[in-house]
Amino acid sequence: MKKIGLLGLVFLIFIGCEDVVDVDLPEVDSRLFIDAFIRIDESDPTTRVRVNAGLTSSFFDDIPPADLQNIIIVNLDQLNGAGIPSFVTLTQTSPGVYEARENTSFFTSGRLLLSISHEDQDYAALTNYVPAVPIEQLSQGDQTLFSGDETEIVISFVDAPDRQDFYLFDLDFDEYLVTEDLFYPGQRFEFSYFYDDGLDAGQELQVSLMGVDIGFYNYMNQLIVQSGGDQGPFQTPTATVRGNIINVTGVDIDTIDFENIDSLEEVEGIDPENVREGFPLGYFAVSQTFSSSIIIE
Structure with a gap:
């Protein structure tokens, strides 16, 4: 007990000697953050898709949810009865959370395109299903x-x-x-x-x-x-690590070379600044799990 009391006294003295230091942190522009990592269990005939969207803010602040205007996933190689690529529209189920349920086969073959609209800016990413082993x-x-x-x-x-x-x-x-x-x-x-x-x-x-x-x-x-x-890497973006989601505002998606994102700067009608700095954080991936x-x- 005497040891505990002595430690407590030292602790109080230490706290009493602390000075409050105000640190001026740089202003950070808000940036859209998209967590679109879809895990696929092929033993389940349907898959529930969940995408989280938020807006990065200044240091030490939480990420507020983002209100997207539109978010869909298109399978470019699966056509419906009208010859149009099949797609899934995600709906907002809670602030910043967008979900849908679709047949698992929709995700396991073909090129998958994520299309997002937010504050009159359009974003897109292209990926393929990647298999794993047990x-x-x-x-x-x-x-x-x-x-x-x-x-x-x-x-x-x-x-x-x-x-x-x-x-x-x-x-x-x-x-x-x-x-x-x-x-x-x-x-x-x-x-x-x-x-x-x-x-x-x-x-x-x-x-x-x-x-x-x-x-x-x-x-x-x-x-x-x-x-x-x-x-954990999905909690708060700690730096501007570029993923595969790009700003495609004003561009025909059919003309985009997703394997060479930097080539977008040469596309007529696109703002090069959007290519270099206007991309959101996050990644679109579909993985067997x-x-x-x-x-x-």
Whole structure:
């Protein structure tokens, strides 16, 4: 008790000596943020799509929701009875959240175009469905790293042969990891992931493995590094990392080369400033997902 009282006194003295320092932070222009990462479970005949839209603000502020004028996903290679590409219109279910349910087959073949309108600006992104492989085994290990309080989880999977694969792991608790099969093509791969704060006995942990393309792999790799694992890369954009969503205001989408975004600056009728600075943050990706869970011992 005496030790506790002494520590409390020292703490109060420390607080009493603190000065309040006002820091002038730079003004930051608001920017649209779109989280359009769609996870596909092929065992489910339908898929619920959820896209989050927000507006970035100044330092330390929360991201307010964005009120979109329109948001649709078009499958350019699936035509309806009238010969028009099939599309899904997302509706707002809560502030900044847009959802729809559609047949899973809509997302697993063909080129998928995301089209968004916000404050009289048009945005678009093009992607393809990326397959993954199942998690072979998820188990708890007994190794630690530095503090001795970490929890080790061992994950294994078998890489698909005859193709180049990039993977994103959702390790629960807003922790993510990316890997590519450069050194284990077509082979079984096993690795350990350590949770710094440890996990409680009886706690359930869910791990998901998702297939991604090289663009989303690089994008997520940058965000994971910047987030430092504290908030997760989907929480608050920590820097202007350019995704695959571009400003296409005033442009015929059919003329856009999505593989070479910078070429948009040369398109007649487009504002080059919109190409360089008017893009929103975020990414549009559609990934096959396999999940597995484990109870911590």
